[in-house]
Amino acid sequence: MTKRIGVFICECGTNISDKIDINKVIEEVASLEDVVVAESAKLLCSPEGRISLEKRIKQEALTHLVVAACSPRDHQQTFMSVCKRAGMNPYLLQLVNIREQCAWITEDSARATEKAIRMIRTAISRVRYHVRLEKREIVVNSDVLVVGGGIAGIEISLMLACPDRTVYLVEKSTILGGMARRFERVFPGMDKYSEVLETKIGRVLEHQNIRVLTASDLEQIIGFYGNFEARVRCKIEGEVTRNLNVGAVVLTIGSQPSDPSGIEKYGYGEIDNVLTALEFEEMNRSGQIALCNGSLPTSVAIVHCVGREEKGYCSEVCCMYALKFARYLRERVPYAKVSLLYSEMCIPGKTYQRFCEETLGDNVKLVRSSNVRVWEKDEGKAVSYLDEGGAEQTLIVDMVILAPAIEPTSDARRIAEIAGIPLSIDGFFAEQHEKLGPVATSKEGVFIAGCAQGPKSISDTLVQADAAAGLILSSLVPGRRMEVEAETSQILESFCQGCRSCISVCSYGAITFDERMKVARVNEVICRGCGNCAASCPSGAASIRHSTCDQIYQEITEATR
């Protein structure tokens, strides 16, 4: 079939025409082989521009289209849509970026014009070798994998599960509930959260559309939003692995308190009756706050910010739970004197400050301090610190509670690697953007919520959980169809020698090895066309549709002519 190539040059207002002599460009390219139209437009991406382009494609019965305009990042999709409307396969278009890559950066006008001509000639050479590609559609998988059965994971599962959508809730330990399970009461309401939690866990376990996989670990995730395949290993049931097909993944693996024994000055692990917050929480939950020797404490120091300097961030919840501990003590050991050794109070929002004010009293004092250290003096414990004036003070107490910094779980790095998402500088999961995508990640379809993203309160965790669930509900609608990449990799069996280099460099797990035929095969629904396989294949068996050898060869040949 004879080729009828149309070349359209956008002036982009004056962005391009100020620098490039459009008429000269038209004159040069109009006479090139197969070029039947070469004309310019003021602003091709405007509604008028698009309509006229569509009309011209039809009028001239163009078979291939070259648009010389701006970056494909701006308008590749725009012009592909025009092609579609004009009845032309959108992959028969080549967009040339003569704005960012020429008009804006080449100083000299004559040289810019020459360069634009060369770039357009190159595109014409390439577009001749373009072939029609068809985008296929698949129905999205609306099922969701939630990793981590703490409050975030529970909340999300309950929000998402419905007859059209199965939620797989994977939990590493044998029970659901996560960290919050260990708290008797929660601030600021001092309500018995464990009761709320138990109810929710009960609902999860009974839910027809939630599959709970406890004692299970995430091993692999491949695929993309709407079409993931996850492998989960169950550590009981004789180490069974299960493959789960889901459309989205939410990581809610929580956090852990850091170990204060690393910081010597607090004497943890060395001195009796120096406890971590979690140990105190459990002591309280057991119904009895007592010293090692069984007697009740008479004076307690709660040390805030243990490890904050080392970590470089505030753990957000310690000030509030320290106040909560003071309430526990007030209830169980009313006469005990409680000193809260803080450096900065973190009591933001509409309820925390009131909670703080209502907690403080004759027996509960805030002590602003720095350089806190715990040591043994005679029979008691001495807590030394520098007061606001910089003078050293010493408190004699019989119990010390440390509020250690909250850190990422030891699993965070591994899970991030499996999911293909980055970690923030502190090792928590990195959100896509603090304000534009606080529960999304750089990997589309992988969401995060709760303390895995950073230390936070139960209320903030629930807010994030609801946010992540909302994003999934609005986009992963059961039955909705989605287009899959057309510019995928293809592996020619007759060239493949089975070295598997492509498999080791594939970022999407889209290539598998056919052991019988000894060749690699691409799963085109998972492939995103990144080209790693084509680059690693010495045989030229792997190639990318729409970046074929012919296309690139023609492009380079013309560009260097």
Next chain:
Amino acid sequence: MSNSVGDETGAVRLANQGGASATLISFLKQGMDVGVFDAVLVPMRVPAGDAFAYVLIRDIALLDDACPLPPIVAVQGGKVVSRLTRLGNGDLKVVAVMRPCELRATIELAKLGQTNLSNITLVSMDCPGALALAKFIKDPEGGTEIFEKAAQDWRDEDLRPICQICHHATMISGDLHLGLLGGDENHLLLISNSEKGDEIVRRLGLTIGEKSSVRVTEVQRVTQKRLAKREEWRSEFESRVKGISNLINSLETCINCHNCMRVCPLCYCRLCYFDSENVRHPADDYIDQAMAKGSLRLPPGTLLFHLGRMTHMSLMCVSCGACEDACPASIPIAQIFSFVADKAQRTFDYVPGRCIDDALPLTVYRENELHEVDEDE
């Protein structure tokens, strides 16, 4: 196979049966006799007498004619093992005997799914070098004499240039290694380097003795000498070959036969890209190019072919010299590749064929590599 050069912990003292070949053959016969392995893949002189070929031997009597260390590298052993095992390794337990460079290529090929070593035991020996193929074919008898003399005292001036600068000649990366260096009139050393090797030693009732300090010194001496020569040649060679115009000059006599690619054990592609239709174009293209440049050498792309091959295999190149032996135009192609490979491999701290567990550099990502090309440095 986890040990590398010089890591051997101990050696078996094999009774010297009148030379390395005879000693190794006797060992192989013993192994076959006891049934530790079922067949031996080993070079043998062809009936005409003027060449060598790998032969898969099942008949123990035929082992007498084997030549474990022939004067030449006729077919690269890596290629042979690949042909034997790529499509399935069968049930036979095979011992493959070859030079260290061939063995290293075999290991590289295993990483690329081109050899299957599950039923193969790799055996090698200290290698004094090999004679250039052309030189040997011109005078097989004289060649054999020269080689035997060189093998005696490790004077390698008459051997292939690539062998004279080989510093991996004593590398132990297979299952078993016959130490020519460090042996004496009464004993030769047999070093095991893997569980497979250990198992054979155990089943043959051999005992592992002390590590030979003589061998350590000897290996060091030979390696140092070769390394020194390598450095000396490198600077001289670079002045002739480095830079694009020098390289073009060095490849000027290339006749595009692609023999170097065909004999290279690591050019494992089914069809070389440079032999494919991808590099063939309509006449107009050639005429256009001729017009643009004034003239065009045909077929074009000689430099691109060599650079392309270099890109594909220089990280794995074991400097076996097969390419140079096969070059009818006497291009020192093995040396060119060897010096380039040196640099490429050092960049990734990679020694091809050292250990099957060392991943090919381009298939793994390490955070702490290639900082020299970081943008901000």
